[in-house]
Structure formats: C-alpha cells, structure tokens
Amino acid sequence: MLNNHAKLMQFFSVADGVTGRKKLQKMIYILQKCNVPFEEKYQFHFYGPYSEELTLRVEELCNLGFLQEEKEDKSNYYQYNYKITSTGEDFLDQFLLDMPDMTTKVGMLKERSSRFLELVSTMFYFDDLPLEENIEKVHTVKPKQNYSHEEIQEAVTFIKKLKDEDK
Amino acid sequence: MTYRDEQLSEEKVFKDPVHRYVHVKDRAIWDLIAAPEFQRLRRIKQLGTTNLTFHGAEHSRFNHSLGVYEIVRRIINNFQDRPHWNNEERLLCLCAALLHDLGHGPFSHSFEKVFKLDHEYFTQQIIIGDTKVNEILERVGPGFSQKVADVIAKTYEDKLVVSLISSQIDADRMDYLQRDAYFTGVSYGHFDMERILRVMRPIDDQVVIKSTGMHAVEDYIMSRYQMYWQVYFHPVTRSAEVILSKILHRAKYLYETNEFTFKLKPTHFLSFFEENVDLKDYLKLDEMIVHYYFQLWQDEDDEILRDLCERFMNRRLFKYVEFNPNLQMNEWMELYKLFQQAGIDPEYYLVVDSSSDLPYDFYRPGEEEERLPIHLLMPDGNLKELSRHSDIVESISGKKRTDHKLYFPKDKLNELQDEAVKTRMKEILYGQGAKEDVE
Incomplete structure (x- = not known):
C-alpha cells in the first residue's frame, strides 16, 4: 500500500529539500533512468520529460502533511519548494523499502541547475540513439534553449559519472 | 497527382453525436480509417470500466479518434493564411490527430500497470512498424510515418504542430470531455468549443487564446475539473478498476507458479504474463477477447480468480471508505492482519x-518551464498565463x-x-457506530 508514495518520501528524505517543481521532475526521471525504481510514468513535454503522476503524487503527499510546500513568487511565475515534515518521517519509518542507496546520485543532481537537468533528462530520454543523433535530437526538440557545445559535453560527462555510480 | 494531395471524388462524412459530422476529403485519411489497426479501436472502449457506473459510456476509441481528427481539421481551416502557420503541415496534423491513440489496448490503464506496458510505445510501433497504417503513411512520402510518430511522441521539431494534438487545451481533451459527457449523460463537460476554435491563434511555437475568448476557456477548465471528479474519478468505476487489476495480477501469478493449469490455455495472455509482448500479440488483444477469458475464468479452480471474475462480470464490486494514510496507518496494518486471520x-x-x-x-499552471500552460494573447501582443488573469481558473x-x-x-x-473479527473489522472501516452502507 502506498509504496510509490513511500519511495518518493525516501527521495525527499535523502534530498533534504528540493527547490522547484521542474527540478524535482527532472531529478526523479534521471534517477529512474539510473535504475532507482520509481514507477511514475513520464512523457515528453514542451520542456522535456514530465510526469503528471509525479505531480499528483506530490500533491497527495503535501495534502497528507508528509511534505511541506513553500510557494515563492518570482514575479513572472511561482516557484515551489519541498521539504519532508516530521509526520512524513514517521510515515516513512513504517515502511521496509527495498531501495538502492541514492544518496550520491541525489547529491550530484541537487547541486545542478534545472536548465542543466533538463538537458540531461532530454539526453536520457533519447538514450536509444547513438550519441551524435542524440545531440542532434536535443537541438531539434529544444531549439530555444540553445545549449552550447560545452554544456552538452558537460552533460555527457555527467551522465557517464551517474552511470559509473551504478557499477 | 501524388497520393499526398489525392482527394476523394466526393467528400465523405461520418455522422457524429458530438460534432454532428466528421468530414473526410483526403484519400490518405480515408485509407487510414479503413486500416485494420484503426478498425481495432472500435473494440476498445474509450472509458474502460466507466460503463459499470454510467451505463451509456460504451463509446470507443474509434469514435474519439475521429472526433479529434475533426477538431484538428476545423482548427487548421481557421489557421489558413494566418502568420506562423505552415499549411504544408496540414496532412501531418490530420494523420497525427487521427492516430494519436492507436496504441491503446483494452482497459489500457490496468494492463499497463500490471504488465508494465506503455500504450505510447505501441502507438509508435504501429505507425513505424510492419502494418497497414505504416504502408499508407509511407505512400504519402518516405519518412512520413516517422514524422507522424514524432508529432504524437511530442518530439517533432515544429512545436506548434505538437501543441494542436497535445497541450493543456488541445483537440484530444476538447473531444474527450464533450464525448465522455455526452455518453455518460452527465451535464458537466459541455463548453463552447466553436468559440474556443475561433479565438485560437498560432503564435511562434504554440497555440494561444485571444484574451477576448477567456470566458469560453474558463468554461472549458470548469468542465475539465468537474469531469475529473464526477466521472473519471468516480469511486464505483475505481472499484471496477481495482478488481480488474487484481484479476490480471492473479492470473499472472497463477501462470508464474507453474503449479496451476488453466482449463483453457490463456493463449492471448501468455506474452503478457511473460512481459514479452510483441506488436502482433498486442494487436490481437481487444476487449472481446478479455471478456471471453474473464467469462471462462469464472469456472476456474482457483477461488480468488473465480471470485474476482464473477465480481467483474456481474458488477458485484468492492465497497469503499475514505482513507487517510496519515491518521489511519496503524489501523490499516491491523485490518491487514485481520483479513489474513479471516482467510481473506x-x-x-x-x-x-x-x-x-x-x-x-x-489544469494547473505549474511552475515556469515545468509544463506549458494556457497562454492568453493580450491586446498589446503579450502573452499572459491564464490563471494570472482569470479569478475562476486561479x-x-x-x-x-x-x-x-x-x-x-x-x-x-x-x-x-x-463475530469478534468481523466486529473489529467493521469498527476500523466505519468507525464505531458509523453508517455502513457506503455505495
């Protein structure tokens, strides 16, 4: 029961706070691609992989009082930040979750910008393509982001590091 | 004349209860509708188990797909000669609209969860694989099928084309809200689509709404909200979905134990149980087949499978109570043990x-760059997110x-x-002295 909710709570517990929904979306997707068994279904959207299921589940966790959501007005838009509550910690304690340790990966993701994570998650989304085609696809689906050669190289290195963590 | 430009000698129409008529003039569209992979959608209900709650909800994915095609056809007619719109993309949009749900299987939500499938993957496979649909699309032009697949996957380069088929106010949602409202018979779900189509504008890489049309969009948002809670999330439908999922889990479990022999070999399900489904197997399974097995499984030796199938086929559904995981976690654990103790x-x-x-x-506006919201085109040419301008939507x-x-x-x-176990179970479920007959 509520195993998928508990898995997310485990993530929030490890992350100790996440700044922004976009970042949260990309972090969970990238972790999923790194064999962390989150089950939220993702589709490609305007800004890369996005999961409606994740959005809803996080809303549920907030309504249950397991997560605290803070809304920040950034003049043109709102930013939403999340933190696990003590009730959430209690809920998590009741579960015996069989989750791999994601501390290092979460740490690596947390310190990156949402723009960079959007690039990384998009590259992961097309990871069945050879690297050249993958990069071409990123430019095709994200012409406005105008990712530089350096950013893409950095993303390639970052993905390799994440995968090395699995070994 | 090339196949891409070929028109039927006379326009064909499908009578439609939502849009009155669905108009077809393109030869390619006519041929796609006749393809076996598209005809298969007649045998898959749009709302899965909802007909157990709203008996009229027997409409199929075929009806809905034609509806989405018709809405996109009308939008494109309105977009002709507008800046930002490239009419070269017309047939691509129409094909993507028609085929956007092609990969849906029977009761696809439950099947996807239990057998770890993804209908979007099968949509792609039907469009680019060895199928009649692919043959027709490739006749339009080499590589055309891949373009259609990319639009549906939302990875096509022209985002404007993608947003017609898939966005927060797209042809897909506009059709299913109205169609589901019509067939369920509910009074929510209706909005002034003609007005919305008139105020839609292609701007750069998205479709936006002229601010003067905001009230029509508010109505659409309200409809979406009400349909969400009144129809899609109806607790009785969810009960049927719960039973359906449990049937699939049980049948899969029995197959995996290797100790159970089904009276009739579940041939159509084997690759699903083995999580090794290819396109051929996938296309063979429709609701007729699923019901056939559920009918048979009512006579199986396994008591759980038999009981669950009997419940599903005869609408003897589970009852429900509200549950708060925060307050009732300990009670849930106790209940779980009591069920075990009682042999359930x-x-x-x-x-x-x-x-x-x-x-x-x-609808949620979301955060910046989380998901594309609905944008209003203001008189000064600027774009404004809908909920920042509409109190109702906010x-x-x-x-x-x-x-x-x-x-x-x-x-x-x-x-x-x-009696002691029974009483304690009921105390937990309904609270002491609380009313039991939740339907």
Whole structure:
C-alpha cells in the first residue's frame, strides 16, 4: 500500500529539500533512468520529460502533511519548494523499502541547475540513439534553449559519472 | 497527382453525436480509417470500466479518434493564411490527430500497470512498424510515418504542430470531455468549443487564446475539473478498476507458479504474463477477447480468480471508505492482519486507491518551464498565463484536492463466522457506530 508514495518520501528524505517543481521532475526521471525504481510514468513535454503522476503524487503527499510546500513568487511565475515534515518521517519509518542507496546520485543532481537537468533528462530520454543523433535530437526538440557545445559535453560527462555510480 | 494531395471524388462524412459530422476529403485519411489497426479501436472502449457506473459510456476509441481528427481539421481551416502557420503541415496534423491513440489496448490503464506496458510505445510501433497504417503513411512520402510518430511522441521539431494534438487545451481533451459527457449523460463537460476554435491563434511555437475568448476557456477548465471528479474519478468505476487489476495480477501469478493449469490455455495472455509482448500479440488483444477469458475464468479452480471474475462480470464490486494514510496507518496494518486471520487474502481484497493512480488531470499552471500552460494573447501582443488573469481558473487550479479510498468486499466480511473479527473489522472501516452502507 502506498509504496510509490513511500519511495518518493525516501527521495525527499535523502534530498533534504528540493527547490522547484521542474527540478524535482527532472531529478526523479534521471534517477529512474539510473535504475532507482520509481514507477511514475513520464512523457515528453514542451520542456522535456514530465510526469503528471509525479505531480499528483506530490500533491497527495503535501495534502497528507508528509511534505511541506513553500510557494515563492518570482514575479513572472511561482516557484515551489519541498521539504519532508516530521509526520512524513514517521510515515516513512513504517515502511521496509527495498531501495538502492541514492544518496550520491541525489547529491550530484541537487547541486545542478534545472536548465542543466533538463538537458540531461532530454539526453536520457533519447538514450536509444547513438550519441551524435542524440545531440542532434536535443537541438531539434529544444531549439530555444540553445545549449552550447560545452554544456552538452558537460552533460555527457555527467551522465557517464551517474552511470559509473551504478557499477 | 501524388497520393499526398489525392482527394476523394466526393467528400465523405461520418455522422457524429458530438460534432454532428466528421468530414473526410483526403484519400490518405480515408485509407487510414479503413486500416485494420484503426478498425481495432472500435473494440476498445474509450472509458474502460466507466460503463459499470454510467451505463451509456460504451463509446470507443474509434469514435474519439475521429472526433479529434475533426477538431484538428476545423482548427487548421481557421489557421489558413494566418502568420506562423505552415499549411504544408496540414496532412501531418490530420494523420497525427487521427492516430494519436492507436496504441491503446483494452482497459489500457490496468494492463499497463500490471504488465508494465506503455500504450505510447505501441502507438509508435504501429505507425513505424510492419502494418497497414505504416504502408499508407509511407505512400504519402518516405519518412512520413516517422514524422507522424514524432508529432504524437511530442518530439517533432515544429512545436506548434505538437501543441494542436497535445497541450493543456488541445483537440484530444476538447473531444474527450464533450464525448465522455455526452455518453455518460452527465451535464458537466459541455463548453463552447466553436468559440474556443475561433479565438485560437498560432503564435511562434504554440497555440494561444485571444484574451477576448477567456470566458469560453474558463468554461472549458470548469468542465475539465468537474469531469475529473464526477466521472473519471468516480469511486464505483475505481472499484471496477481495482478488481480488474487484481484479476490480471492473479492470473499472472497463477501462470508464474507453474503449479496451476488453466482449463483453457490463456493463449492471448501468455506474452503478457511473460512481459514479452510483441506488436502482433498486442494487436490481437481487444476487449472481446478479455471478456471471453474473464467469462471462462469464472469456472476456474482457483477461488480468488473465480471470485474476482464473477465480481467483474456481474458488477458485484468492492465497497469503499475514505482513507487517510496519515491518521489511519496503524489501523490499516491491523485490518491487514485481520483479513489474513479471516482467510481473506488482503493482497487481493484490501486495496488503497489514490487519485494519483488514475490517468487524468485538471489544469494547473505549474511552475515556469515545468509544463506549458494556457497562454492568453493580450491586446498589446503579450502573452499572459491564464490563471494570472482569470479569478475562476486561479481559484480552481490553486486547490489541491486529492483523495484515497480503501476498497474491500463487504459481502465477504458479512459472511464471516468469527463475530469478534468481523466486529473489529467493521469498527476500523466505519468507525464505531458509523453508517455502513457506503455505495
């Protein structure tokens, strides 16, 4: 029961706070691609992989009082930040979750910008393509982001590091 | 004349209860509708188990797909000669609209969860694989099928084309809200689509709404919100979905044990049980086949499979109570043990279902660059996110209503001989002295 909710709570517990929904979306997707068994279904959207299921589940966790959501007005838009509550910690304690340790990966993701994570998650989304085609696809689906050669190289290195963590 | 430009000698129309008529003039569209992979959609209901709650909801994915095609056809007619619109993309949009749900299987939400499938993957496979649909699309032009697949996957380079088929106010949603409202018979779900189509504008890489049309969009958002809670999340439908999922889990489990022999080999399900489904197997399975097996499984030797199928086929559904995982976690654990003690397997008969388990959503503006919101085109040419301008939408999208329900077979509880166990179960489920007859 509520195993998928508990898995997310485990993530929030490890992350100790996440700044922004976009970042949260990309972090969970990238972790999923790194064999962390989150089950939220993702589709490609305007800004890369996005999961409606994740959005809803996080809303549920907030309504249950397991997560605290803070809304920040950034003049043109709102930013939403999340933190696990003590009730959430209690809920998590009741579960015996069989989750791999994601501390290092979460740490690596947390310190990156949402723009960079959007690039990384998009590259992961097309990871069945050879690297050249993958990069071409990123430019095709994200012409406005105008990712530089350096950013893409950095993303390639970052993905390799994440995968090395699995070994 | 090339196949891409070929028109029928006379326009064909399909009578449609929502849009009155669906108009077809392109030869390619006519041929796609006749393809076996598209005809298969006649045998897959748009709303899965909802007909067990709203008996009129027997409409199919075929009806809906034609509806989405018709809406896109009308939008494109309005877009002709407008800046930002490239009419070269017309047939691509129409094909993508028609085929966007091609990969849906029977009761696809439950099947996807249990057998780890993805209907979008099968949509792609039908379009680019060895199928009649692919043959027709490639006749339009080499590589055309891949373009259609990319539009549906939302990875096509022209985002404007993608947003017609898939965005927060797209042809897909506009059709299913109205169609589902019509067939369920509910009074919500209706909005002035003609008005919305008139105020839609292609701008750069998205479709926006002229600010003068804001009220029509508010109505659409309200419809979406009401359909979400009144139809899509209806607790009785969810009960049927819970049972359906448990049937699939049980049948898969029995197959995996290697100790159970089905009276009739479940040939159509084998690759699903083995999580090794290819396109050929996938296309063979429709609701007729699923019902056929459920009918047979009512006579199986396994008591759980037999009981669950009998419940599903005869609409003897689970009852439910509201459940708060925060306040009732300990009680749930006690209940789980009591079910075990009473010989009612809680893995199949005690199920928590959450709103996030369902594949529908209502409008949320979201965060910047989280998801593309609905934009209003203001008189000064600027774009403004809808909820920043509409009090009604702000009020709806600001509310985060979620819910969790606990499903169980009340009849089985009533049959229990152990009065102490039965009483305690009911105390937990209904609270002491609380009303029992939740329907």
